[in-house]
Amino acid sequence: xxxxxxxxxxxxxxxxxxVFIRYLALxxxxxxxxxxxxxxxxxxxVIFVQTLATAxxxxxxxxxxxxxxxxxxxxxxxxxxxxxQLVEIYLKKNVPSLYKAMGIYLxxxxxxxxxxxxxxxxxxxxxxxxxxLVYAIGSALGYGIALLILAGVRERLRVSNVPKxxxxxxxxxxxxxxIAIAFLGFKGLIK
Amino acid sequence: MKKSLLNEFMKGLTRENPILIIxxxxxxxxxxxxxxxxxxxxxLGFSFVLITAELLSSAFRKIIPNEVRIPIFLIFIAxxxxxxxxxxxAYFPPLSKSMGVFIPLIVVNCIVLGRVEAFSSKKSLSExxxxxxxxxxxxxWVIILLSVIREILGKGTFLGKEIFSKNFEPMAILSFxxxxxxxxxxxxxxxxxxxxxxx
Numbered sequence: 001x002x003x004x005x006x007x008x009x010x011x012x013x014x015x016x017x018x019v020f021i022r023y024l025a026l027x028x029x030x031x032x033x034x035x036x037x038x039x040x041x042x043x044x045x046v047i048f049v050q051t052l053a054t055a056x057x058x059x060x061x062x063x064x065x066x067x068x069x070x071x072x073x074x075x076x077x078x079x080x081x082x083x084x085q086l087v088e089i090y091l092k093k094n095v096p097s098l099y100k101a102m103g104i105y106l107x108x109x110x111x112x113x114x115x116x117x118x119x120x121x122x123x124x125x126x127x128x129x130x131x132x133l134v135y136a137i138g139s140a141l142g143y144g145i146a147l148l149i150l151a152g153v154r155e156r157l158r159v160s161n162v163p164k165x166x167x168x169x170x171x172x173x174x175x176x177x178x179i180a181i182a183f184l185g186f187k188g189l190i191k
Numbered sequence: 192m193k194k195s196l197l198n199e200f201m202k203g204l205t206r207e208n209p210i211l212i213i214x215x216x217x218x219x220x221x222x223x224x225x226x227x228x229x230x231x232x233x234x235l236g237f238s239f240v241l242i243t244a245e246l247l248s249s250a251f252r253k254i255i256p257n258e259v260r261i262p263i264f265l266i267f268i269a270x271x272x273x274x275x276x277x278x279x280x281a282y283f284p285p286l287s288k289s290m291g292v293f294i295p296l297i298v299v300n301c302i303v304l305g306r307v308e309a310f311s312s313k314k315s316l317s318e319x320x321x322x323x324x325x326x327x328x329x330x331x332w333v334i335i336l337l338s339v340i341r342e343i344l345g346k347g348t349f350l351g352k353e354i355f356s357k358n359f360e361p362m363a364i365l366s367f368x369x370x371x372x373x374x375x376x377x378x379x380x381x382x383x384x385x386x387x388x389x390x
Contacts, residue, residue: 021368023222027215027301070277073295074269081265113218113299117292124292165384166376169214173376180369 005134008127011190012138018114019146020180025114029147030172032105039151043144045105047137049087050115053080054136057119058129076119084110114143149179196321203325209302210333211375211382216302219293220334221371227350230338232286233293236275238327240297242320243271245311249319252312264307265298272297302326337374341365 018024032038057076065071088106091099099106109115118139122132153175162171209215223233247267248255255263276294279287287294297303306326311319342348345365347355355361364370 023218023368023371026217026221030214030217070273073273073276073298074266077265077269077298078262081262111299111301111304113296116299117296120292120295165380165387168383170376170380170383173372173379177369177372177376180367180372181364184367184369 005131007190008131008134009138009141012135013142013145014183014186015190016139017142017146017183018139019143020176020183022117024117025112025143028108028112029143029150030169033147033151033154033172036148036151036155038105039144039147041101042105042108043140043147045102045109046112046114046143047140049080049084049106049109050118050136050140051133052087053083053115054119054122054132055129056083058122058132061123072120072123076116080115080119081110114139146179150176153179196317199318199321200325200328203322203327203329204332205329205382205386208329208333208382209306209326210330211379212386213302213305215305216300216330217375219296219300220330220337221368221375222293223290224334224338224371225341225345225366226289227335227338227342228286229290230334232279232283233290234327234331234334236279236294237297237300237303237330239275240268240271240300241303241306241327241330242323244268244303244307245319245323246316248307249311249314249316255312260312261308264304264312267307268303269298302330333378337371337378340374341370345370 012018016022019026019029028042032042057079060075060079061072065075084106088099091102091106118136122135125135127135150172154172157171157175160171166174203209205212207213210217210220219233219237223229244264244267248264251263272295275297276287279290279294306322310322314322339349342350343354344362345367346363347353347359347361362370365374
C-alpha cells in the first residue's frame, strides 16, 4: 500500500513530469518562468488548488455522477472554476497576506489545463481517494520542479548571445527540449 | 466591408497565428502531433469547438450580463467539447484513445476562451465567424504540418503506412517530447524571421 503510494508520487513528479513529458500547462508555464519569485508563488497556488480540486471532483464523480458520466467535462470545469473563485474570496477576507502573495496566479489557475487533466486522469486510472490525492500533490510538485528549473535557466539565457531570429521564445523552447531529454532519462525508473 | 472580413480571416493564418505568435494552446499541439491522424482529428475537433463557441457568444452578446460572462462562456465551450468527445469515443475509438485527455482539455484551451472573451463577445456574427475560421485554420496548419514532419521523420510512416525502405533509420527523438519542443522552436524562429523581414 505504502510503496504503491511512493510509486505514484515518483511517477507523477519525475517519470511522467507534467510539463516535460506530458506537455501540460505550457501556456502558463512559458508566461510565468520569467522570474523565480513568480514561479514559487505559482507553485504553491497550484499545489493548493490541485489538491482541493482533486478531492472535490473525486467525491462528486463517485457519489453524484453515477450513470451521468458524459456530463463529466462540464461538471469538472465548473467545479474547478467555482472552487478557484471561492478560494479567492476566502483568502481575500481571512488571509489577506497569502492572498496578496498569490495575487494574479489564483485566477490564472482556472485555465491551467493541468488541474482539469489531473482530475480526468484520476478518474481514468480508477484511483481511490488517497491515491488520487497523492497523484495530485505529486503532479503539482513536478510542475513546481519544472517551473524552477526553467526559471533558473531563463535568468541565464537573458545575458547569452544568440542569433537575432532565435531570441525570445524559440530559445526558451530549445532549452525546454534539452531539459526534456534529461527527463526522458528517468523513463525506466518505474515499471 | 468585404475587405475587412477577409482581413479577419487572414490574420489568424500568420500575422496573429494563435500558436506561433500569440503562443497559446501549445499543450494540445505538442502532445497530439506525433501522428498525422491525431493531428487531423485534433484540428477538426478544435475547429468545431472554436467556431461554435464564437458564434454562440457573438449571437448572445447583448443579453449576457457582464458579471457572469465567464461561466456562460464556459458553457458555450464545454458543450461542443462534450459533443466532440462523445463523437470521437463512439465512431473513432482508437483515435480517441491515443489522444486521451487532450480532447476534454479543449475546454481549457486558452485560444478558445481568449478569442471568445476578447473578440466575439464584442463583434458581429459575420466578423466572429471569419475570425474563428481564420484562427481554426491557423491552428490546423501548424498542427498538421508539425504532425507530418514528426510522423515521417520520427517513425518513418505516413498515416500508419511505411514509406521508406528498410535502410532508413527514423529519428525517434522527434516522436518523443523533446522533438516536439525543438520543432516548435524552429517553427517560431522561421515565422518570426519571415514576418520581420517583410515589415
